[in-house]
Amino acid sequence: MxxxxxxxxxxxxxxxxxxxxxxxxxxxxxxxxxxxxxxxxxxxxxxxxxxxxxxxxxxxxxxxxxxxxxxxxxxxxxxxxxxxxxxxxxxxxxxxxxxxxxxxxxxxxxxDATQRSYEYHIHFEKDPFRLNRSWELRDKPDIALMNAAAKMMMGYTDFSCFSKSNTQTFTNNCKISRAEWVEHEGGIVFHISADRFLRNMVRAIVGTLMEIGRKEMEPEGIRRIIESKNRGNAGTSVPACGLYLTEVKYPYLLESTI
Missing domain, CATH: 3.30.70.580 (Pseudouridine synthase I, catalytic domain, N-terminal subdomain)
Structure with missing residues (x-):
């Protein structure tokens, strides 16, 4: 053999x-x-x-x-x-x-992965071509408020508040290098990159930022949630249909024999 x-x-x-x-x-x-x-x-x-x-x-x-x-x-x-x-x-x-x-x-x-990137897609009008590929909402949230809170997140490393409980991980620390909302073709997209992610982390973050975007909480509230390290204080996880893993980076170039 x-x-x-x-x-x-x-x-x-x-x-x-x-x-x-x-x-x-x-x-x-x-x-x-x-x-x-x-x-x-x-x-x-x-x-x-x-x-x-x-x-x-x-x-x-x-x-x-x-x-x-x-x-x-x-x-x-x-x-x-x-x-x-x-x-x-x-x-x-x-x-x-x-x-x-x-x-x-x-x-x-x-x-060996050094960075992973996700996108979360939201649209605001019924669109059969986005069925199961984007989350449909009626009202547009305040993107500026959500981006203000997202920027604050990048100053933290312990994201226990956004992780499913009882996961078999040694640490809940992650280093976020990008977290921002952008407008895109009749909707909005959340871009987030980090060295690692916890289970359910992105969907929990988006759910929490949506509360801020709906003005149910001030952007500064994200600090209290993160510092509490309590999943119960964060927002509800958003539907899976809008979430995409978009990029995985490695310390070597994946072109030919390494």
């Missing part, structure tokens, strides 16, 4: 039909279908490990996973189009493979 090689696989998916990324019993997930398709095309057992986990209904325009399989002939461009085409042919239409890249055998899709 030939020695196994580690690869990064870049994919994108519409999460509407799935119970998130990670394999779980009695539910269809993206990872389950990806592993099954890889095993079929490569004709060997495959287990992927993702760069993180997305919840039920959450989308990803960029997602990475790594896998260890017998070495594939990727050619000089390190992009095996035949394998990619074969995988995309057997995967559902809402999951697409973009690239397959050889990496060193210690490269880790989850632990």
């Amino acid at each position: 030939s020695e196994k090689q580690r690869y990064f696989i870049e994919l994108t998916y519409d999460g509407t039909a799935y119970h998130g990324w990670q394999v779980q019993p009695n539910a269809v997930t993206v990872q389950e279908l990806l592993d099954r398709s890889l095993a079929t095309v490569l004709r060997q057992p495959v287990e992927t490990l993702g760069c993180g986990r997305t919840d039920t209904g959450v989308h990803a325009t960029q997602f990475f996973a790594h896998l260890d399989v017998e070495a594939m002939d990727l050619g000089p461009s390190a992009v095996d189009q035949k394998t990619i085409h074969s995988l995309n042919a057997v995967l559902p239409k809402d999951i697409a493979i973009k690239r397959i890249l050889p990496v060193h055998n210690e490269a880790h899709a989850r632990f």
Whole structure:
């Protein structure tokens, strides 16, 4: 048997039909279908490990996973189009493979990621083309107030107040490098980037900022919530349909052999 090689696989998916990324019993997930398709095309057992986990209904325009399989002939461009085409042919239409890249055998899709970015999309008029891809609201919130609070968040690192309870993490510290709302094609989009995120963190942040945008709380209220470290003081989590994982960065350049 030939020695196994580690690869990064870049994919994108519409999460509407799935119970998130990670394999779980009695539910269809993206990872389950990806592993099954890889095993079929490569004709060997495959287990992927993702760069993180997305919840039920959450989308990803960029997602990475790594896998260890017998070495594939990727050619000089390190992009095996035949394998990619074969995988995309057997995967559902809402999951697409973009690239397959050889990496060193210690490269880790989850632990090596230095930054992740998310977007949360909101629109204000009924639009069938945004169904399950954006959160529809009737009234537009005050973006200036929400951005004032978002800017204050960046001065903190402990975001226990925005995390689901009883998660198996050693720390609730995160370093946020961007947090802002921008207007976009009949709606608004929240952009947030950090070195790591806690479970449910982005949806809880958006729910809290929406209370500020509706003028139910002053922007300074975000400080009291964060400093309380109590999830019960933060806003309600917003629906998953508007959330997208959009970018994952690594300390190495994912172009060819690392």
